[in-house]
Amino acid sequence: MKKLTVMCITLLFSVFLLAQAAFSWDWATHAYIEEHFYKMQGQADEGVLQNRIYGATAFDLFNDNFTLPYFAFFTYLHDTTHDNFLKPWENAVTGSERAFAYGFVGHNNTWGMDSTAHISGVTFGRGEGYVIAKARELAVMLKPALESQLGRTLPDDVLVNICHYFVESGVDFLVRGLDPSIGNKLMAAAFHRSDEVPALLVRAYAADFSALAGSPENAAQIIATAESKFRATLMGYGWALTQDDALDLFAEGLAKIGVSYLGLPAGSEAALVPATKQGIGAAMILCAPDFERELRATTGWVNGKLSSAGITW
Numbered sequence: 305m306k307k308l309t310v311m312c313i314t315l316l317f318s319v320f321l322l323a324q325a326a327f328s329w330d331w332a333t334h335a336y337i338e339e340h341f342y343k344m345q346g347q348a349d350e351g352v353l354q355n356r357i358y359g360a361t362a363f364d365l366f367n368d369n370f371t372l373p374y375f376a377f378f379t380y381l382h383d384t385t386h387d388n389f390l391k392p393w394e395n396a397v398t399g400s401e402r403a404f405a406y407g408f409v410g411h412n413n414t415w416g417m418d419s420t421a422h423i424s425g426v427t428f429g430r431g432e433g434y435v436i437a438k439a440r441e442l443a444v445m446l447k448p449a450l451e452s453q454l455g456r457t458l459p460d461d462v463l464v465n466i467c468h469y470f471v472e473s474g475v476d477f478l479v480r481g482l483d484p485s486i487g488n489k490l491m492a493a494a495f496h497r498s499d500e501v502p503a504l505l506v507r508a509y510a511a512d513f514s515a516l517a518g519s520p521e522n523a524a525q526i527i528a529t530a531e532s533k534f535r536a537t538l539m540g541y542g543w544a545l546t547q548d549d550a551l552d553l554f555a556e557g558l559a560k561i562g563v564s565y566l567g568l569p570a571g572s573e574a575a576l577v578p579a580t581k582q583g584i585g586a587a588m589i590l591c592a593p594d595f596e597r598e599l600r601a602t603t604g605w606v607n608g609k610l611s612s613a614g615i616t617w
Contacts, residue, residue, distance in 0.1 A: 329421045329435070331541055332476040332486045333599065334360045335493065337417055338407050340603045345617050352403045357493035358501070358538070359407025360417070363389070365505075365534035373516035373526065380512070382413045384423065389414070391508035393615055400498035406610075406617055415609040417602055426601035427594065434598050435475075439467040442587055446470075453579040454566070462566075467583065469561065473554050474587025475595050480545055482596065487545030494538040502528045555580040 329337070338360040342353050366378040380388055389412040392405035410416050413423065420426050422433035429437030443463045450466070451458055458466075480486050510523040517523035544553045559576035562568070568576075610616070 329417055330472040330476045331361045331364070331490060331538060332479045332545060333472075334411060334417055335486060335490055336479045336483060337599060337603050337606070338410065339489070340600075341410065341607055341617075344603070344607065347617070351400070351496070351498075354493045354496045355400050355403035355498050355501075356407035357489060358497040358535075359392075359404035359409075360411050361407075361490070361493070361538055362404070362501070362531065362534060363408055363411035363418075365530045373513065374530070376516050377509075377513055377526075377530075382418070384414045384419075387414065388512070389416070390613075391512075392504055395504060395508045398498075398500060401500050401504045402617075404498060404501050404504065406615065409613075409615055410606050410610055415613075416606050420598065420602045420605060425598060426605050427598045434595075435468060435471050436464075438471045438587070438591055439464050442467040442470060442583070442590055445586060445590070446583055449582065450579060453576070454568075466562065466565070467587070469558050470580075470583035470587040471591065473558065473584045475591055476545070477551070477554075477584065477588055478591060478595050479599075480550075487542040487550075490542030490545065491539050492542075494535045494542065497535065502531050505531055551581060551584065552577075554584060558584070 335357045338357050339353065342356060347353065363381060366374050366381065389409055392408050393402070396402040396405040411418060413419055420433065421435040424430050424432065425434035425437060428434050432440075443460070443466075446467065447458070447463055450463065483489075505527050506524045509527055510520045513523035513527065514520040517526055544550055547553060555577045556573065558580045559573040562576050562580065563570070563572045
């Protein structure tokens with residue numbers, strides 16, 4: 305663990321503050337839900353759990369790059385009209401590959417964890433998703449303060465998108481309250497993920513991505529590079545959750561995203577940090593009464609869907 309911690313400290317400031325594009329549950333929440341699947345199934349193999357947690361988060365490996373072909377790959381994986389997300393499971397051969405693929409499939413945006421976040425919530429936000437419904441409520445609450453802080457009027461869709469980030473981070477902090485070791489679990493999942501994972505992702509997706517990437521070889525290289533970068537990012541994210549000043553780290557990261565998203569002048573991050581901390585704190589207050597109920601319901605919902613799809617452990 306000491307080696308792991310040193311590595312994560314080194315990686316943190318180079319990768320943690322990169323923007324994330326998905327409006328869904330964030331990584332601590334995905335890990336929390338995946339661990340509850342694991343416990344429901346009576347599992348006792350730590351390696352299996354780590355690969356499953358890594359798989360449940362690695363669905364987002366293309367989320368931080370808005371350029372082509374990366375954004376097209378992100379769209380492909382999150383497409384709700386096709387079952388592209390099943391391909392790692394269909395290509396998995398070894399036990400480690402199957403563990404990763406099981407977590408990966410359970411994240412999906414059609415009937416997996418992401419679907420309850422921004423397609424239709426189970427206990428709250430039906431027809432729009434728990435995260436989206438909470439972001440809309442939060443936008444109403446924070447609109448005056450955020451517009452005053454920024455000195456500009458924000459369109460409703462922009463304001464809601466900003467609040468998505470607050471809700472995602474807020475729920476991850478609430479999950480940390482339920483399980484203070486969740487950051488360590490994310491670090492361990494990334495650090496100990498099977499060496500077979502990159503090759504599995506290449507087998508699953510290189511052919512489909514080849515037209516956009518220019519060739520199967522280019523697609524394979526992009527997939528492997530993106531996975532390596534994601535692995536480092538997840539370690540940094542987990543490390544940040546273990547720190548006493550985690551809220552400051554998250555606020556600084558979201559402020560950087562805000563400057564880019566809103567087109568503010570370079571160097572504006574520091575001015576946004578107080579508003580960002582306020583936003584995360586307000587999201588925690590808003591979600592505290594019912595987030596755990598929604599996560600329990602999501603666990604049961606996705607477990608049933610996995611079984612119905614013939615994906616069993």
